[in-house]
Amino acid sequence: MGEMQHLTARRMVDLEIDGEPVRVLEGSTILDACRGLGIDTPTLCYGETLRPANVCRVCVVELEGARVLAPACSRKVEPGMKVRTDSERVRHSRKLVLELLSSSVDLSTTPAAAGYLERYGAEPERHGPPAPADPGRDRRRAGHHEEPDGQTAATAASPIKIDNELYVRDYSKCILCYKCVDVCGEQHQNTFAIAVAGRGFDARISTEYVAPLPESACVYCGNCIAVCPTGALMFTSEHELRAEGVWDEARQERTDTICPYCGVGCNLTLHVQDNRIVKVTSPDDHDITRGNLCVKGRFGVQHVNARGR
Amino acid sequence: MFGAGGGTSSYQEIEETDVILLWGSNARDTHPIFFHHLLVGVHAGARLFVIDPRRTSSAQWADAWLGLDVGSDIALASTMAREIIHSGLHNRAFIERATEGFRDYAASVEPFTLEEGERLTGVPAEAIREAAHAFARADRAMICWTLGITEHHNAVDNVLALINLGLLTGHVGRYGSGLNPLRGQNNVQGGGDMGAIPNKLPGFQDIERDVEARAHFEAAWGVPLDPHRGWHLTQMFEGMERGELRTLYVIGENPAASEADVRRARRLLGGLDFLVVQDIFMTQTAEMADIVFPSSASWCESEGTVTNSERRVQRVRRALDPPSDARDDMWILTELARRLGHDWGAPTAEEVWDELRSLSPMHRGMSYRRLEELGGLQWPCPDEQHPGSLFLHGRLWLEPREGPPAPFSVVEHRPPFEALDAEFPIRLTTGRRLESYNTGVQSGRFRSPLHKGGAICLSPEDAERLLLEDAEIVRVSSRRGTVEAPVRIDPGLRSGLAFMTFHFPGEVDTNVLTIDATDPRSGTAEFKAAAIRIEKIVRRASDGSAKVGEPAPALGR
Numbered sequence: 001m002g003e004m005q006h007l008t009a010r011r012m013v014d015l016e017i018d019g020e021p022v023r024v025l026e027g028s029t030i031l032d033a034c035r036g037l038g039i040d041t042p043t044l045c046y047g048e049t050l051r052p053a054n055v056c057r058v059c060v061v062e063l064e065g066a067r068v069l070a071p072a073c074s075r076k077v078e079p080g081m082k083v084r085t086d087s088e089r090v091r092h093s094r095k096l097v098l099e100l101l102s103s104s105v106d107l108s109t110t111p112a113a114a115g116y117l118e119r120y121g122a123e124p125e126r127h128g129p130p131a132p133a134d135p136g137r138d139r140r141r142a143g144h145h146e147e148p149d150g151q152t153a154a155t156a157a158s159p160i161k162i163d164n165e166l167y168v169r170d171y172s173k174c175i176l177c178y179k180c181v182d183v184c185g186e187q188h189q190n191t192f193a194i195a196v197a198g199r200g201f202d203a204r205i206s207t208e209y210v211a212p213l214p215e216s217a218c219v220y221c222g223n224c225i226a227v228c229p230t231g232a233l234m235f236t237s238e239h240e241l242r243a244e245g246v247w248d249e250a251r252q253e254r255t256d257t258i259c260p261y262c263g264v265g266c267n268l269t270l271h272v273q274d275n276r277i278v279k280v281t282s283p284d285d286h287d288i289t290r291g292n293l294c295v296k297g298r299f300g301v302q303h304v305n306a307r308g309r
Numbered sequence: 310m311f312g313a314g315g316g317t318s319s320y321q322e323i324e325e326t327d328v329i330l331l332w333g334s335n336a337r338d339t340h341p342i343f344f345h346h347l348l349v350g351v352h353a354g355a356r357l358f359v360i361d362p363r364r365t366s367s368a369q370w371a372d373a374w375l376g377l378d379v380g381s382d383i384a385l386a387s388t389m390a391r392e393i394i395h396s397g398l399h400n401r402a403f404i405e406r407a408t409e410g411f412r413d414y415a416a417s418v419e420p421f422t423l424e425e426g427e428r429l430t431g432v433p434a435e436a437i438r439e440a441a442h443a444f445a446r447a448d449r450a451m452i453c454w455t456l457g458i459t460e461h462h463n464a465v466d467n468v469l470a471l472i473n474l475g476l477l478t479g480h481v482g483r484y485g486s487g488l489n490p491l492r493g494q495n496n497v498q499g500g501g502d503m504g505a506i507p508n509k510l511p512g513f514q515d516i517e518r519d520v521e522a523r524a525h526f527e528a529a530w531g532v533p534l535d536p537h538r539g540w541h542l543t544q545m546f547e548g549m550e551r552g553e554l555r556t557l558y559v560i561g562e563n564p565a566a567s568e569a570d571v572r573r574a575r576r577l578l579g580g581l582d583f584l585v586v587q588d589i590f591m592t593q594t595a596e597m598a599d600i601v602f603p604s605s606a607s608w609c610e611s612e613g614t615v616t617n618s619e620r621r622v623q624r625v626r627r628a629l630d631p632p633s634d635a636r637d638d639m640w641i642l643t644e645l646a647r648r649l650g651h652d653w654g655a656p657t658a659e660e661v662w663d664e665l666r667s668l669s670p671m672h673r674g675m676s677y678r679r680l681e682e683l684g685g686l687q688w689p690c691p692d693e694q695h696p697g698s699l700f701l702h703g704r705l706w707l708e709p710r711e712g713p714p715a716p717f718s719v720v721e722h723r724p725p726f727e728a729l730d731a732e733f734p735i736r737l738t739t740g741r742r743l744e745s746y747n748t749g750v751q752s753g754r755f756r757s758p759l760h761k762g763g764a765i766c767l768s769p770e771d772a773e774r775l776l777l778e779d780a781e782i783v784r785v786s787s788r789r790g791t792v793e794a795p796v797r798i799d800p801g802l803r804s805g806l807a808f809m810t811f812h813f814p815g816e817v818d819t820n821v822l823t824i825d826a827t828d829p830r831s832g833t834a835e836f837k838a839a840a841i842r843i844e845k846i847v848r849r850a851s852d853g854s855a856k857v858g859e860p861a862p863a864l865g866r
Binding site (some may be wrong): 259265270297302 | 320321339340341342343345348352370491492493494495496497498589590606607608609610615616617618619621623624625626627628629630632635684685743744746750751752754755756757758759
């Protein structure tokens, strides 16, 4: 009831996107307005359940009269705004962001990456072949960064971390979008098990003192996996099925149900392949969970797979 | 509460309340996603008071932790009430309009001065005063509780004591103010909704007193109903003891591991003429059964609904094919009925639900279509235009009030059934951990780095006094039995208080120790308060010099 009053109390804003007039609720972002018009805007660091971190810059748009490009995911609409989503500057900027990311990070499990790279004509290979992985990347300190050689593309490559039975961390795929840090921290989970360590190109997501997860503050809610846009954080079940070459989302059914544990009534989306639960998520738009679960809902439902089959 | 068997508020309300009393609940670990909502409130400025004998992970988020002695909840609530009344902070207009019995209640709490409260509960008087004033002065305030309130021999009185605080301050029946038991199991609220309570028909309609409702059911089902209440779980075990209950049909429950004083429970289950168990696993109880019905998992191999702690009915759906021998619960029940001479046909889950809707007015507006479109609906929802109910008892704020007044209840402070003494000097309390659940039937079957196994948790002070080290195996005894368990040192415990879970009955059979003193009204056993003793086990050295089972030094208190 209160929400209805709130909604009706908001004004409408008129603006123009790619020459088309559009009217949206005040407080909407340019991204919301683009979606309303069916304009596919690439996003990586944006999350439905998180405050915009504004770091990946892949969603930038051009605003008439503005000196710099603006991130569509966080910039609020203003009356009379004239937005261009497909100008030369926008295309060029998105191309560069995608090129730099994909030359330094493994985007092979980022769902929309291939399409975006193609759409914007990104050529990550022009930055040179990837430099060899640095096993010491986790321990690099600010100021100890080595000069690039100009011949190879610097990368975030580092050995995959498999230190527990529930999920794996492959930071070679990490674009530093901050979503895992934000969801683990005060925006949802309030566990604060991870943060950004290091500076500049050496920045990476880390537990305290690079502790293995079982020795860290992690409570295995897996809410970081749920928001990770690149597959850097992945269920062990998915990681193993991919390694066996049998992970196949086209064959997976998604069914919404309710967690069998405590009485909060969290909504689970069960991802089922070959009659086995291979992954569990929760709808972002359900007001009980807002996409979040605890360790039991996320991982503790495997008992039905274990039943004498 | 006042006739409605459910929490009064919605999760979203705790995000916008001003003061939260989290009482006998470690929701951070046991209701983690509810705690997300609570923390939104805390970040927005709500003051959180955690009332718990243990300094839990929830207490770490609190403005103040009130570490009361186990079983002194009523004394604490009464002390808060007296302080509120004496400070003139009670809501006189609300009490006058919406309640009855205030005068007797006020007289009953009069002996509970702050000093007396401190003596009875162990909580410093100043902390009690601060919590009382914060709660009473708040524009919006909520009390949320869990089994720390209800797993006591005086469970119902404990709940009534919290309701009294809500009535005294008018913190019920408004957005952001309410009284909320957090349900421990995914459909324990739904079980109550569906009449799995000895004296209730579905929709909390009283089988003894509500003649009209009973007649509706008799007409719909075409059979006369026994107009008398049935037995709750504790009464069933008493019935077994007397030899009156000879056959038991257990569905999705594991009493051979989960009952307090579990040796007695096993003896009684073992003495039955006939035991039927329907479950998704071969549980300890199923091992004892004459017949086992393997069933499909109700939450992912079957269609239906469950009800959560905010009275929201939601759909569960079939995502998996069950193992080949397992059958849907409903199929088993209808097939059983058929063989007993009653043809119930083969109804779908939706058809059964629609019958329920026709008989339970509070569920009437909840069609499957609406449940799916709206992501669930909160009862009461009397018709298909009704949006569901965010909170209950708004009628108490109408002028003039609608319906009967909400009664204050005079309740008495009675300490735990089993007092501490020289022989059993340590208080054992039990509970859950984040990654586990009850007897581990489900949670024991996933690999988690958080699983640490069964243990007896002790305060650093007691461990030192008893000359015990972390992970050392000790002998733990109560009047009912003895188990061996590794020690785990827990700085959240105070001297004299020990903590165990019963998640790993195969490793540490905790319920051998617990006491089945029960509240005769709710049938809930006092899992939260047993008296135990802890003995160091001195293993025989190779030269045979050391004694086995050397008694531990006495724990002076």
